[in-house]
Amino acid sequence: MDSNLAMRYFDSCNALNGVGWSAMEARDFAYDCTSGERPQDLEDRWRTAASIGRLAEVDPEVHELSVRVTHLLEPPSVLARPDIVERVNLLT
DSSP states (O other): OOTTHHHHHHHHHHHHHHHHHHHHHHHHTTSTTOOSOOOTTHHHHHHHHHHHHHHHHHOHHHHHHHHHHHTTSSOGGGGGOHHHHHHHHHHO
16 A cells, blocks of 8 residues: 555645636635735736636637636646637737
């Protein structure tokens, strides 16, 4: 039996869990009752998420990618691809 299995498992989950917590942090701070230090880039994160959401309504590829990001199947960085950023800029 591997006595370090649990530690190795939880250590390997840190990066993936960090992505989920980061996404939730941005949403939680939309509520006045949320305490803690607000990230300096929070407003930018909200604007970016809103823009991606609007684009996902009309762009099937972005919709699929945003769903994959939401379900932690892709990293959020896929939504920062140059072609997607260009499409967001054209929409706004």
